[in-house]
Amino acid sequence: MRTPLAPPTPLRTIQAVAMGYLPRVFQARGWVLAALPVAPVATAILVALLVQAQGGRVSPAEGLKIFHEGILKVLLPILALAAAPAGIREDLEQRTLPLMLTRPAPVWAYPFAKGLLWFCWGAIWLVVASLGLFVLGAGWEPVALGALALVGVYWAELAFMTLLGLVFKRGTLWGALYLFLWDPLVRILPGNFQRLTFLHYGESISGTRAFEVGVRELLAQTQVETPVWIAFLALILFGLACWAACGWKLQTMPVGLAGKDEEG
Numbered sequence: 001m002r003t004p005l006a007p008p009t010p011l012r013t014i015q016a017v018a019m020g021y022l023p024r025v026f027q028a029r030g031w032v033l034a035a036l037p038v039a040p041v042a043t044a045i046l047v048a049l050l051v052q053a054q055g056g057r058v059s060p061a062e063g064l065k066i067f068h069e070g071i072l073k074v075l076l077p078i079l080a081l082a083a084a085p086a087g088i089r090e091d092l093e094q095r096t097l098p099l100m101l102t103r104p105a106p107v108w109a110y111p112f113a114k115g116l117l118w119f120c121w122g123a124i125w126l127v128v129a130s131l132g133l134f135v136l137g138a139g140w141e142p143v144a145l146g147a148l149a150l151v152g153v154y155w156a157e158l159a160f161m162t163l164l165g166l167v168f169k170r171g172t173l174w175g176a177l178y179l180f181l182w183d184p185l186v187r188i189l190p191g192n193f194q195r196l197t198f199l200h201y202g203e204s205i206s207g208t209r210a211f212e213v214g215v216r217e218l219l220a221q222t223q224v225e226t227p228v229w230i231a232f233l234a235l236i237l238f239g240l241a242c243w244a245a246c247g248w249k250l251q252t253m254p255v256g257l258a259g260k261d262e263e264g
Contacts, residue, residue: 010109017113025121029086033118034125036079037150040070041132048136063136067146068208071129073199076153077179079126081172083118084161108247115162115243119155126150142207145228149205152235153198159242166249188219195224204231 024030044066051057130147134140157179164171179198186197194200203209204226226234 010106013106013109014113014116017110018117021114021117024086025117029082030121033079033083033122036075036082037071037126037129038132040066040075041129041136045132045135063133063138064142064208066136067130067133067138067206068203071126071150072153072202072206072208073184076126076150076202077157077176077183077198079122080154080157080161081175081179083122083158084115084165084175085172086114086118108251111162111166111246111250112243115158115246119158122154122158123151126154146206148228148232149202152205152232153202155239156201156235156242157198159239159246163242163246163249166246166253187223188221190221191224194221195226198235200224201226201231201235204228 044062048062127147127150130143130150133146134143138146160178161171161175164175168174183197183199186194186199186203189197200209205228207228209223209225
């Protein structure tokens, strides 16, 4: 009589799922995600080269403006919103998840396994975009802190969006409302309410916290400061908590091959 094979460990499951889905990263969605942070920086570099060729000069502040106004506040949330459905939510909608769950593997590891793949891919291009700011005249320290901020915020936002996609059938919509309606209110939120936004931590790490608050913002509150490494640690821990919640939700969610998934 054969001894039944032991189920794979969580680490082995994460590795197998990530490697199995790796080819999807190099499809259209993956390259769109890569272009989101890189395109504005590449365009700015091209414009700067044209200006310099005509004898002009581009201020180094322009690079920081692109980072803050373009990438951190707008493109990074879009990146998380676009990447999150490529994880476990896509398998739910395409009815391929039940086939995965028939395998003797830890169910709770699937969301993190797929999410880790998309996180690593997005993080690579966020770092590339940050290095482009050096070409625009930013110093090495702002570039390094900017890259750290983008990667940390992307980790937390991707995990949060994945969790919303499992809890709500319109999780992307709720995530967009949070990122584009609640997060920008950081300037007028009192005290510790600012710490309930992703933007607060991204700005705390990059060193751009509160640099925009001016006289014209009549409702602006005093901006709360968070030390760099505490802010980065908070993002990492929040992301881990969201991935753990994703695993618990999938573990307890009845999923069928046909019919309606009983999800929140």
